[in-house]
Amino acid sequence: MSLHQREADRLTFAERLVGKLYPRFGVNKRREAVRLLFEISRRESIPPESVLPSPPPSSFPALKDFLLRRRFPLGSARGVPLRPYLPRLELPEDDVRSLPPFEFSPKKILVEAAAASSSLAAACRERFPRADREEIASLKQYLAGRPPAGAAGYNRRGETLFIIAEQWDFFKPCPCTPGAVRCGYRVCNLGFGCLYECEYCFLPGYVNTPGIILPANIDRFLDRFSAARSRPGRRPLRLGTGEFTDSLHLDGLTGYSLPLVEFFREREDVTFEFKTKSDRIENLLRIEPRGKVVAAWSINPGRVADSVEHYAAPASRRLAAAARAAAAGYRIAFHLDPVIFYPGWEKEYGETVEQIFSAVAPERIAWISLGTLRCPPALKKVIERRFPGNSILDGELAVGFDGKLRYPEFIRLQIYRFLIDRILARRRDLPLYLCMESRAIWDELRLPFPF
Ligand code: SF4
Known part of the structure; x- marks a missing residue:
């Protein structure tokens, strides 16, 4: 039986049970009860009918209280106020990511007219000779009036490549998250859309373009960057790729890393970072970074990477690539992010x-960042539909x-304390920061801001 069928059956059983035991529940009570029964059943690997005691709670408040305690046992035991997110559960088969x-x-390769004679367009023609090619006036015009890609369209994004002449969206402050301590990071977008399939990734809930977008005019980015930083006395900044795409996964095709290293190794006012889950460092090894550029790996324990970060390089290969990049003169960074909390996490993250x-x-x-699993509420439905x-x-x-959606504070603190202790035991002054974390957590940990 497929995973989707198994989870769809679980949902059907939960719905039937609630309908039979609580026939007078309205839409909202039914939705919450079904979702909680389903989530507990999945988490505990038991059928929905085994979740409830005998006799079952007789009122909605009693039922919800019972289900919330069972669904959030650690938080409930601590008396943590809960704000669960319990949207309607739907598992359409079309959205499943095989x-x-x-x-x-x-x-199909769609090339903006202004990028038609670019070296990237030529490289793609050579690499993908069988792909249909079409010249378009602009991506914006092409997309106007078309429906958003949706989950099924997102799943097929690798079938379409857009090569564009980017005009604006090169360089901006990291959007971070409301109420978090910002680390001052700047992001530059060298593409939009990632071919990896990390189950927690925010892109499927965000991307509306039915394909992968690559800009052909990186020279324009470098010019604009120079112009934007031309005034003397500018504060140093940390800048990196990797927000909307993996920095190096397609580097064999785009070759972006070569001009970027060449450009940023000369600049005293910028620390430039590539952020990746790949081991595609062939281009990085062809150019001398002069100790300036940072190559960074997002890392999780091997078992987590294998089961959640589909198509990315296994953790061991990421680490081997980091070792080779360090030997070639790059400064190295790691992002233990998102840390996932599960039975046995301490042992596996300690080993990592x-x-x-x-x-x-x-x-x-150069630095290590830490962050725990988080996602916009709407992404919860996207994840469960794509990865039943x-x-x-x-x-x-x-x-x-x-x-x-996040783990409660006490779990996040437990994770951070454990990792910070382990890391600082190896180097007391290693720069550490928390990504997208609240002031309250920073203060509780007394973590000095490293930048
Ligand atoms: S903490 Fe993370 S999300 Fe916030 S600004 Fe820094 S890198 Fe961006």
């Missing part, structure tokens, strides 16, 4: 920290300080 062996082979320091000497590490049977949503995620 995971065939990875191959990026677009069937050890593996980081076995791969890269502590003094070669996923386990990342089994955690005690509820609406947090910024309106996103």
Whole structure:
């Protein structure tokens, strides 16, 4: 039986049970009861009918109280006020992301007229000779009037490649999250859309373009960047790619890393970072970074990476790539983000920290960031529809300080304390920061701001 069928059956059983035991519930009470029964049943690997005691709670408040305690056992035991997010549960089969062996082979390449003679367009023509090619006036015009891609369209994004002449969206402050301590990061967008399939990724809830977008005019980005930074006395900044796409996954095709390293290794006012889950560092190794540029890996324990970060390089290969980049003169950073809380997390994350320091000497590490699993509420439905049977949503995620679903503060603190202790034991002054975290958590940890 497919995972989708198993979860769809679970939902049907939960709906039938609520209908039979509580026939007078209105739409909202039914929705909450069904969802909680479903989530508990999945989390505990038991059928929905085994969740309720005998006799079952007789009123909605008693039922909801019972179900919330069972669904959020750690938070309930601590008396943590809960703001669960319990939207209607739907599991359409069309939205399921199947995971065939990875191959990026677009069937269609749409090239903006202004990018038609670019070297990227030529490289794509050579790499994908069988793809249909079409010249378009502009991406904006092409998309006007078309329906948003939706989940099923997002699942097929690897079939279409847009090559564009980007005009505006190169360089901006990291949007971070409301109410968080910002680290001052700037992001530059060298593409939009990622071919990896991390189950927690926000892009499926965000992207409306039915394909992968690559700008052909990186030289324009470098010119604009120089112009924007031309006034003397500008404060130093940290700048990186990797917000809307992996920094290096397609570097063999785009070759972006070569001009970027060449440009940023000369600048005293900028620390430039590539952020990746790949091991595609061939281009990085062809150019001397002069100790300036940072190559960073997002890292999770091997088992988490294998089961949640589909198509990305296994954790061991990411670490091996980090070791090679360090040997080639790059400063290295790691992002332990998103940390996922599950039985046995301490052992596996502890091992991951050890593996980081076995791969890269502590003094070669520019910084490590930490962040726990979080997502906009709407993404919860996207994840469960795309990855039925996923386990990342089994955690005690509820609406947090910024309106996103997060673990409660006491779990986040437990995770951060553990990791910070392990990391600082290896190098006391290693720059550490929390990504998208509240002032309250920073203060509680007494973590000095490193930048
Ligand atoms: S903390 Fe994270 S999300 Fe916030 S500004 Fe820094 S990098 Fe961006």
